[in-house]
Amino acid sequence: MSVLSEVPHTSAAQQRRLQQQWLAGLASGARSQQRLAALAICVSGALLVVQAGAIAWLIQSIVVERLNWVQMVHGFWVLAAVLLLRSLLGGLAQAAAGRVADAAKLALRAQVYRRLMARGPLWLRRQRSGELGELLLAHGDAIEGYYAGFQPVRVEVVVVPLLIVAAVAYVDWVVALIFLFTAPLVPFFMMLVGWGAEAAGRAQLGELARMSGHFADRIKGLGLLRLYGRGQAELAGIAEAADGVRVRTMKVLRIAFLSSTVLEFFASVSVAMVALYLGLSYLGLMSLHAAVPTLGTGMFCLLLAPEFYAPLRRLAAHYHDRANALAAAAEVKRLLADDPGEAPVVAPPAPLVAPEPVQLHAPMVALRAASLRPKGAAHDVLRDFSLDIADGQRLALVGPSGSGKSTVLETLAGWLPPREGRLLVRDGVRIGYAGQRPYLFHGSIADNLRLADPAVSDARLQAVAEVAQVMRFARQLPLGLDTVIGERGFGLSGGEARRIGLARLLLLEPDLFLLDEPTAFLDPQTEADLLQALASHTRGRSVLMATHSQLAMRWADQVIDLQPHLQQQEERA
Known part of the structure; x- marks a missing residue:
């Protein structure tokens, strides 16, 4: 500073x-x-x-x-x-x-x-x-x-x-x-x-x-x-x-x-x-x-x-x-200048790691009794919330709109520190986050994907685009992945922009994928193909997906419903 x-x-x-x-x-x-x-x-x-x-x-x-x-x-x-x-x-x-x-x-x-x-x-x-x-x-x-x-x-x-x-x-x-x-x-x-x-x-x-x-x-x-x-x-x-x-x-x-x-x-x-x-x-x-x-x-x-x-x-x-x-x-x-009363932001690569005894099967990422409050909000959206994510686990985070799904993902990504409680991350764990509104720059689709790995080969770029179902719509474009799009993804639909953001995250190959509504705005067949390809590509890695989709819930190993935490919060209020 x-x-x-x-x-x-x-x-x-x-x-x-x-x-x-x-x-x-x-x-x-x-x-x-x-x-x-x-x-x-x-x-x-x-x-x-x-x-x-x-x-x-x-x-x-x-x-x-x-x-x-x-x-x-x-x-x-x-x-x-x-x-x-x-x-x-x-x-x-x-x-x-x-x-x-x-x-x-x-x-x-x-x-x-x-x-x-x-x-x-x-x-x-x-x-x-x-x-x-x-x-x-x-x-x-x-x-x-x-x-x-x-x-x-x-x-x-x-x-x-x-x-x-x-x-x-x-x-x-x-x-x-x-x-x-x-x-x-x-x-x-x-x-x-x-x-x-x-x-x-x-x-x-x-x-x-x-x-x-x-x-x-x-x-x-x-x-x-x-x-x-x-x-x-x-x-x-x-x-x-x-x-x-x-x-x-x-x-x-x-x-x-x-x-x-x-x-x-x-x-x-x-x-x-x-x-x-x-x-x-x-x-x-x-x-x-x-x-x-x-x-x-x-x-x-x-x-x-x-x-x-x-x-x-x-x-x-x-x-x-x-x-x-x-x-x-x-x-x-x-x-x-810092905003009055604003807590410092925790950098994504190194969230707060509390010293705890080494366990044989310790979770890769965990939230302990956390109270989470979005930026600018007057009240907590979740209180006393705990979550363990193990290696290779697929989790679906569900709840009504405004229940705090995005807030949980932002906290795990290191963007938003918990107001109370602790965020524990095992040493060496790399976390990647694909939000609902990925920022796309003016340039070709391939250029936007290469932001994650400028040295990526054309073959791997094509493979990742296939997994994220980007090629499903890119094949219909005049120049395929070389088609130029406008700033903030002008010329693409919301679902297409999210798929490009997902493909960009796949190039990073993190240990934990945080996905915020990746299947929104997709037709059932495209959603099924995306989840099937994602399961194959992320085998051995962990995935936490915020979703409203029943198909995505069946795809996950475990479903975490935020509704009970909201009810407890309302009772306390």
């Missing part, structure tokens, strides 16, 4: 500190590139002083001392070498900072993906996919500017101005004092504007995520909206959401342009003060030295004056990247 979710109630300053720690942690895998970028920036800053000194010496030699070209040729060579080195160092720093940004974006997406996987499919069902998608897209782009822009400039603003002040103080302490007294104005106003920029950036990212979720949902339900004549109304809603994004984007740009104008003004005034001091000194109207500064000294100070404020101006420009990154961190926390 990231540092963003460790402390639920903190002050604004503490939240900002946690967000900065989280941002720093994203680039932990690219520390060497960060150090390389910082070193290149510092060396380039030192060479900037050498460059200004070479130019000032050349001007002094040409205008005042009137040296010939032969005597100044080494100065030109130094200047050319410095310009070339600074160009190479600038490219090196930019490339290293880009690699840091790429590593941070990859770490963000991996962290978000792991977090979404940890929340489990039950939580994901209640989220807007478009809004979650923005965590991997817009929020990743938001932190890119932080690492590629703000972080390198932050190093530059600490090192380069100090080098320039030290060099200028060596030749003229008055100009150095002007630099030191005017420099704090830039970060002061940058800080004032940055607070507003961060708030505006957070609002803009939040609105963009909400609009993405809204738009993605409407695209998915476009056919239904048109059927009920809601197309124009939804167009108006999308236009309103887009206008909200436009307004917030303009607020961010307004703050950015305002801060840039203010900071450029103070930087320009500071450079003008240096020029005014030198001009008055040359005119003899101001004398703070025993001698008037030479032309070379004046040019050296004037050349470094804008360069002294340049890192501060760049920091101000990239300060909005920092604000956007902090806003992205806040949005990640908001969208991935």
Whole structure:
């Protein structure tokens, strides 16, 4: 779990500190590139002083001392070498900072993906996919500017101005004092504007995520909206959401342009003060030295004056990247924060295994005195429910709709932890679950089956499709298993989609098959053929099937009726 979710109630300053720690942690895998970028920036800053000194010496030699070209040729060579080195160092720093940004974006997406996987499919069902998608897209782009822009400039603003002040103080302490007294104005106003920029950036990212979720949902339900004549109304809603994004984007740009104008003004005034001091000194109207500064000294100070404020101006420009990154961190926390009072999700491969004495014929999976409550429900659907599943056993789980059959399967799959009681799973047991609504992606039927085993051979793919009765309808399609279907199985019936989900599970070959209504919507002959093929294919493995079918109940070794547990629950209520 990231540092963003460790402390639920903190002050604004503490939240900002946690967000900065989280941002720093994203680039932990690219520390060497960060150090390389910082070193290149510092060396380039030192060479900037050498460059200004070479130019000032050349001007002094040409205008005042009137040296010939032969005597100044080494100065030109130094200047050319410095310009070339600074160009190479600038490219090196930019490339290293880009690699840091790429590593941070990859770490963000991996962290978000792991977090979404940890929340489990039950939580994901209640989220807007478009809004979650923005965590991997817009929020990743938001932190890119932080690492590629703000972080390198932050190093530059600490090192380069100090080098320039030290060099200028060596030749003229008055100009150095002007630099030191005017420099704090830039970060002061940058800080004032940055607070507003961060708030505006957070609002803009939040609105963009909400609009993405809204738009993605409407695209998915476009056919239904048109059927009920809601197309124009939804167009108006999308236009309103887009206008909200436009307004917030303009607020961010307004703050950015305002801060840039203010900071450029103070930087320009500071450079003008240096020029005014030198001009008055040359005119003899101001004398703070025993001698008037030479032309070379004046040019050296004037050349470094804008360069002294340049890192501060760049920091101000990239300060909005920092604000956007902090806003992205806040949005990640908001969208991935734990629900109040929600129990952590147990990962499917390793459900809660209680230490018990080893038994000779221990069940492969067992529920002990479990109270089960579906996600979002106010009451338990089952209480004090126990179930043992032995090796090679075929069980039918029956009961009226809403009796908790799917909840039992989701608990055994590790998706939903028991509110009370224990889930026991023997070491090494692999569990597979085929739900009522398997998610099918846009692509061919074969591609959707290969999600379970990308390296599966065509022969085995065909065999599994025969067992799940997929070939019964695939043979009627133009391209068979290579026929392309739409997202969420568009173009298939509910029973056909469930058979594809079952075939996908058969490719995994788990030790325990959890099947939720696999024979629903099937005609009697197809159902009989499916159960017969399933019995042959799963021989030696265990099957727990939630069903309403009498044929499936006769197929099972044992029928578990949830009705008595419901009656006990009603009596307790």
